[in-house]
Amino acid sequence: MTIATSTELICFLILSSVIVSGALGVVLIDNIVYSAFLLGGVFMSVAGLYLLLNASFVAAAQILVYVGAVNVLILFAIMLVNKQEELKPIKGLKIRRFFSGCVCAGLLALLFRVDITTNWATPGPKAIGEIATERIGEHLFTDYLLPFELASVLLLMAMIGAIVLARRDVISIELESTDSIPQNIINNSTDNVLLDQSSD
C-alpha cells in the first residue's frame, strides 16, 4: 500500500464516521440549533467525500449550495423564530419511536440489500479531474437540459411564493383598525394632569 492510498483510506474512514455520527446527531439531539450545526458538518464531510473522488467542482458546489445557502438559511430561520414553547409530552411516544425506528431500520436494510446485490464496477470510470467542470456544463446544456430548466422554474416558483408570503398586505389593515384603543388609554390617564399643589 502506497502513501497515497493509505491516506485516502484514512480520510475516507474519518469522513464517513463523521457523516454517520453527525447524521445520527442531527436526528437524535434535542437541541435544534445543535442539529442544524451538525447538519452543516455532515454537508461539509460529504463535500470531503467528493474531493476524495476527485470531483472538486462538485465538492465546491456542495459547500456553496448546501453549507453556504441551505444550512445558513436553516440556522437563520431557527434563530429568528426563537420562540420558547412548552412542548406537551406526546401520548404513546415510546410506541411511536419504536415504529419510526422500525421504518428506518427497514429502509437501512433495503439500502444494504441494494448495496450487496448491485454489481459495483471496480474500479469505476476514471476520474476526469480538472475538465470535470466543462463536462458538467456540457451535460447540463445538452442531455440534462429539461431537468435543469425545470429545477430553475421550481426555484422561481418558490421565490415568488416566498415574496407573496412575506409581503402580507393583510396585516397592515388590521393594525390600522386597532388605532382607537391606545387613544382611550391616553384620554383616561390625562384626566387630572394639572394637579392643585397649593395645599402643601
Add this chain to the structure above:
Amino acid sequence: MFTTLKIVLIAVVNPGLDLERSFNHLLQGMGLPSSIAHLLWLPLPMLLVLTAALIGVLVTVWLERKISAAAQQRVGPEYAGALGILQPMADGLKLLVKEDIIPHKADSLLFTLGPILVLIPVILSWLIVPFGQNLLISNVGIGIFLWIALSSIQPIGLLMSGYASNNKYSLLGGLRAAAQSISYEIPLALAVLAVVMMSNSLSTVDIVNQQNTTGLFSWNIFRQPVGFLIFWICALAECERLPFDLPEAEEELVAGYQTEYAGMKFALFYLGSYINLILSSLLVSILYLGGWGFPIPIDLITNSLGQSPNAPVIQILAATIGIIMTVFKTYFLVFLAILLRWTTPRVRIDQLLDLGWKFLLPIALVNLLFTAALKLAFPIAFGG
C-alpha cells in the same frame, strides 16, 4: 486533450520560476527518492504562505492605524518600534496573554468552535492565491470557485459564535453577518463569472495570464469596469469593512458577534477579518489588475535588452517583480479600503439589502450578459 496542450504550451512559452522542480532536483541530487522529496516539499509553500498572510496582517494593522491617524490628523502609534511598526506585534502579544473568558451562561463548545470556523476557510482560501506563474500552493482547476465556496462557510461560524454567546447583541450581529454575506455572495459570484467567461478558466493562474498579453491595457479593469466595481463593493461587504460593517456596528450592537469574546478567541476574529481583507484585495488585483503582471510585459523588456526570458537570473528577477507587483497592487487596494472607511458613513440594514439585491444583482446580471455578447462579437479582445 486541449487543456493539457494549453498547459504544455504555457510551460514552453513562459515557464517562469518553478521552485518545486529546483527543490526536488536539489534533494534528488543529495540522494533522496523523488516521493520523499515531494513529501518534504509539500508543507513548505503552505508555511510560506501562512507566514506571508500573518506578516501581511501585521503590516495591514499598522497601515490601518497610521493611515487612520493621518486622516484624522493624529500621530498614531509611535513608541513601539520606529514609527510604531511593532505596535501590531504588541497588540497580538497582549491578546495572546490575556485571560480567555467564556461567559458563564454561554455554550462553551460552540463558543470555542465559532472563531475557528471563521478563520479556517479564510486561511484555506490562500491555496489559490498566485504570486507568480508557479508561486502558489496549488493551481487547482476550480480556482476562484474554491474561494467563493469557502467564503460561504464563514457565516456559519459567525452565526455559531453569535448564538453561543447568549447575548442579544451577539445574536443580532451574527444574524446580520449571515444575511449580509449571503446577499453579497451572489453579485460577487456573478462578477467573477464574467471574468471567468473571458479567460475560459476558473484557475487564477490562467486568469492572470490572460490579462498579461499586452501589459497594462489588457488588464481586466479596462474590460470589466462595472464588474470591478461590483466585485470591490461586494468584497468590502464580505469583509465587513466600514460602509458595510453592520454586524459589528459599535453604536448599535456594541461589537456584534465579538461582544463576548476576549483574548485569543477575539484575536482569531481579528486575524480572520484582516486576512480576509488582504485576501479580497489580492483577489481584486488578480482578477482585475493583472495579478503579478508588470504594466509593461516582462518578455518585451527582456527581448529589447536582448536577453532570453528563460535565463535563471532573469527568471528570479521576473519572479521578484511579480511578487512586488502583486503586493503593491494589494496594498494599494487596502489603502483604498482604509480611505473608504474614513469617508463613508455606515449604511442602514435596509439600505444594505437594497443595494445588494436591487442594485448590484441586476447590474451584475446585465454585466454578465454584456460580457457574453462582447465575447461573441469581439472574440479577440474578450477571450474567444
Add this chain to the structure above:
Amino acid sequence: MGTFFQKAADYTKDAISAGKYLLQGLAVTFDHMRRRPITVQYPYEKLIPSERYRGRIHYEFDKCIACEVCVRVCPINLPVVDWVMNKETKKKELRNYSIDFGVCIFCGNCVEYCPTNCLSMTEEYELAAFDRHNLNFDNVALGRLPTNVTTDPSVIALKELAYLPKGVMDPHELDKNSPRAGKLPSEVSVKTIENNKASVGEKT
C-alpha cells in the same frame, strides 16, 4: 414604456452622481492626510468656541413663566419646573427650576422653544465634577454666566479652524487682526443692501 426608460435614466443619473460624491469624499479624506496634527496646550491655551456653540444652558429665573414647554420639547423631559398654583391670583408661582447636565444632550430644543427666551446656550463646556450629582444645576447655578475665554487672563485664546485666514491651519503665532477666510456677514450684507438700493432706485 416611456416612463420606464425615464425612470431607468434617472436611476442611472442618480447612481453616477452618487459615485461622483463618493469620489469627492475620498478626495477630501485624502487631502486631510497631508495635514499635520496641531496641538492646543489645553489648560493654558483654549480654542474660542464658535458663535452657535451649544454649551451649558443659561437660565433667567425672573423671565420664566413656568409654562413647561421646555419639558415637553426635551427629548427626555429633563428640565424640572417646580411651581405651585396660587389660589388667590390664579397664577402659577415658580419655586425652583433645574436641569441635570449629566443627562442633558445639549440638543438645544428647550432653548429653541422657550416662549420668553429665558433659556440660552453658553460657551461653557468644562463641566467635569467629582460627583455626578453636582451636575444637577438649580436655578441659581443655571443663572451664572461662564468666564469668557477671550477675557480670561490666564488663558491664551486661539481661533478655531473656520476663523483662520485661507490656507492657514495653525492658530499659534497668528496676527490678532488677521481676517477669516471668506466674507464677514457685515461685508456681505452691505453689498446686498447696496444692490437692493440700486434695484429700488431703478424702480422709482
